[in-house]
Amino acid sequence: DGGITQSPKYLFRKEGQNVTLSCEQNLNHDAMYWYRQDPGQGLRLIYYSQIVNDFQKGDIAEGYSVSREKKESFPLTVTSAQKNPTAFYLCASSILGLGETQYFGPGTRLLVL
Amino acid sequence: AQTVTQSQPEMSVQEAETVTLSCTYDTSESNYYLFWYKQPPSRQMILVIRQEAYKQQNATENRFSVNFQKAAKSFSLKISDPQLGDTAMYFCAFIIQGAQKLVFGQGTRLTINP
Numbered sequence: 001d002g003g004i005t006q007s008p009k010y011l012f013r014k015e016g017q018n019v020t021l022s023c024e025q026n027l028n029h030d031a032m033y034w035y036r037q038d039p040g041q042g043l044r045l046i047y048y049s050q051i052v053n054d055f056q057k058g059d060i061a062e063g064y065s066v067s068r069e070k071k072e073s074f075p076l077t078v079t080s081a082q083k084n085p086t087a088f089y090l091c092a093s094s095i096l097g098l099g100e101t102q103y104f105g106p107g108t109r110l111l112v113l
Numbered sequence: 114a115q116t117v118t119q120s121q122p123e124m125s126v127q128e129a130e131t132v133t134l135s136c137t138y139d140t141s142e143s144n145y146y147l148f149w150y151k152q153p154p155s156r157q158m159i160l161v162i163r164q165e166a167y168k169q170q171n172a173t174e175n176r177f178s179v180n181f182q183k184a185a186k187s188f189s190l191k192i193s194d195p196q197l198g199d200t201a202m203y204f205c206a207f208i209i210q211g212a213q214k215l216v217f218g219q220g221t222r223l224t225i226n227p
Contacts, residue, residue, distance in 0.1 A: 035215075101163055107156050
């Protein structure tokens with residue numbers, strides 16, 4: 001089955017700790033994205049990548065970092081600099097083009113202890 | 114600024130009762146793409162329907178159709194014969210041609226009652 005997987009489903013972070021959220025896709029999509037969703041709100045873009053070894057900041061990149069070493073994988077690290085990390089994180093991917101549809105993974109819920 | 118406004122935070126209808134969700138957006142660009150996504154209780158975002166702004170014909174996808182009014186910057190979603198499984202948050206979004214960021218509205222929580 002082709003699709004996007006995210007792990008873990010739930011993640012707990014202690015104060016001062018960095019945590020990494022995994023996102024993998026087997027759709028052969030070039031572009032991948034990370035969005036954050038807060039309660040009662042739409043999604044906001046954190047980072048995106050159109051090609052391996054290259055990525056761009058979105059609207060709310062502070063306190064986050066990413067890497068794109070493989071086409072299939074786009075992990076997101078929530079660093080200790082992110083003061084309000086509690087949210088639902090969604091990964092998406094798309095083919096490159098003009099307004100191509102972004103397909104989403106099942107998400108990771110991050111909670112701060 | 115590029116924004117999306119969904120003026121109905123919550124809606125509740127009976128099964129089989131056609132429902133329309135409103136969406137307006139703001140952009141100075143002329144080439145863009147519009148989407149409706151649904152987010153059921155599982156929280157996965159699922160594409161419902163997509164519309165190219167350069168197309169005058171309204172997109173349809175089975176029981177889902179849109180009313181796209183480009184001049185008014187309006188993009189409403191009509192669900193015909195809604196079923197219990199259509200209960201979800203519905204998000205309107207758009208992306209500028211060549212850009213990478215989807216701009217989302219705040220969502221409409223739709224409940225379909227038996």
